[in-house]
Amino acid sequence: MLSLKKYLTEGLLQFTILLSLIGVRVDVDTYLTSQLPPLREIILGPSSAYTQTQFHNLRNTLDGYGVHPKSIDLDNYFTARRLLSQVRALDRLQVPTTEVNAWLVHRDPEGSVSGSQPNSGLALESSSGLQDVTGPDNGVRESETEQGFSEDLEDLGAVAPPVSGDLTKEDIDLIDILWRQDIDLGAGREVFDYSHRQKEQDVDKELQDGGEREDTWSGESAEALARDLLVDGETGESFSAQFPAAVSSITEAVPSESEAPALQNSLLSPLLTGTESPFDLEQQWQDLMSIMEMQAMEVNTSANEILYDAPPGDPLSTNYSLAPNTPINQNVSLHQASLGGCSQDFSLFSPEVESLPVASSSTLLPLVPSNSTSLNSTFGSTNLAGLFFPSQLNGTANDTSGPELPDPLGGLLDEAMLDEISLMDLAIEEGFNPVQASQLEEEFDSDSGLSLDSSHSPSSLSSSEGSSSSSSSSSSSSASSSASSSFSEEGAVGYSSDSETLDLEEAEGAVGYQPEYSKFCRMSYQDPSQLSCLPYLEHVGHNHTYNMAPSALDSADLPPPSTLKKGSKEKQADFLDKQMSRDEHRARAMKIPFTNDKIINLPVEEFNELLSKYQLSEAQLSLIRDIRRRGKNKMAAQNCRKRKLDTILNLERDVEDLQRDKARLLREKVEFLRSLRQMKQKVQSLYQEVFGRLRDENGRPYSPSQYALQYAGDGSVLLIPRTMADQQARRQERKPKDRRK
DNA sequence: TAATATTGTCATATT
């Protein structure tokens, strides 16, 4: 048996956890408010309920255990889905619909940029938001560029393919599992929590059911990846054939700003011709992305590394690494001077790299230490990438660790998230099955926010006093499916027999139902079997019918009279005496002419009427009044305790829901980051594509060190000298800094 | 028998 004290204590702990969770929420909200307004509602709903919880409003029914009204949960579910779809929408680059116009606004044949400002090119590019993706930049640098990227992406009209969804699911699942673990480990109360056990059973089911989903994509994606990799004959760039980058029109502006249709064709033809249908391309992209995601997951072994430090085999993550130094980046910059900003990203597309994730992560880890040779061999593709890109570009991209703007996304990876991620890593290390995880995630999502919704159930609110209502507390009571069992267990005086009708009466202080109470009470004591419904209430089977008249007990509690013979009558009487409450004994001693049941449960008027019918001594009247008072208080105490218990259980449920929400938000956050990474890569690739095909009036390619493409707000792309780009970049850099200070 | 859990009772506050 579990003690109520323990329960209370646990409830308090849960409440504390809840508060802490709320604190976390603030952070999350800050990050996601713009994109995810509903999240705030989801979280605030339950939290607000706690502050306003009033026991008066709680139903005293223990029913509803295991009952999960799903209304709110569905909201959460759909909200999450919608948000995810939005995120994924960002991921889809539909370049074909984008019109790219390259204008040569200003020409600087002298190449002063490269000469006077050797590193300016880098700075410029990073500021424009392109370079950071490719470069071995550290976290700081990356952060600065990221903003520009997202904006640029929006300008490009990026739309998300469902591809990323498949990839991220696995990750999400893993995170989910971790979270579940966390919850399970932290929930000591589960031992006696009936509902909790049910949940656990559900989880087990989920684990069993969800084995089939994930296996399919990984293998296919690898093939698709290899098949999609192309190397551009002219530039040497390796890029994915599925690359949706279909530039509808690229206009090179000569100094006179006249269009050059020839260039347009030259640019577009290679991209558009020979590519497969858009659908296939997207599918292939999905596969590719999925592989990259998988790679990232497997490579990451330490909690903090997962997003912040880019593991050697995870080029994607390098973009988000907060740690200044990443082994692979260092190696690249030091030993492969030619490695271009984009080269690293493109390395992902190389079959070698792709094959890595398939292998166990252990193979990758040994490479982490600054072992240039191993890295080179492992990431041979990077060498190729370096060759593909002009040296100038590479040089600029390589290492510019100047004062950079903090990555706007960097804030997303706060301490809390680190913890979460670490958990995820642990789960991975412990051999969690991604397939199961995915399955869990599905179930998990569907269940999230259950209690939240239930807390808002109208019926519960209307129950007692309209003045204030604690949504959380009322939720459980609203579910009256198991009302009968719980009620009978504690012998609760008809209070909760009919939650709906009684509540209304109670609100008005009506006592009309009380005459029924004795019946309920008797029945409840009569039928101990019902007590077993709730494990922690089994003990309630004791007969505490102190206030019940002996006559009532005779009919109700005694075994069949036939079995009792004359000799047993005395025993029976003794038994009855023992069964009687103290007040009943007193009443009998005082020869009270009516039952305690009536004394206690009769309405005032009837009670007074009853008293008037008899000639009672002062002592008798006093005893009757005490009996009535004590009896009512007894019921009140029972109800009070029941309400308290409900409140605690509801709080516990709310905590679980909040934890679920937190996990979900975390998953979404990770997914956001992942999408952003992918988008940056795509934009970088597109940039290289477009820039590499630009030709001046003499048919010669522009030098990356002297010119740069710049995205305009209207979606167009301008070819401008790096000097100008540099200036603009600086301007953009300062603004955010100033705002912060 | 000790420890724990449950229930009853009282005092008090609230409705």
Added chain:
DNA sequence: AGAATATGACAATAT
């Protein structure tokens, strides 16, 4: 003002 109810604290009882 009085009755009913709620609730914390403690006692009594049961397991």
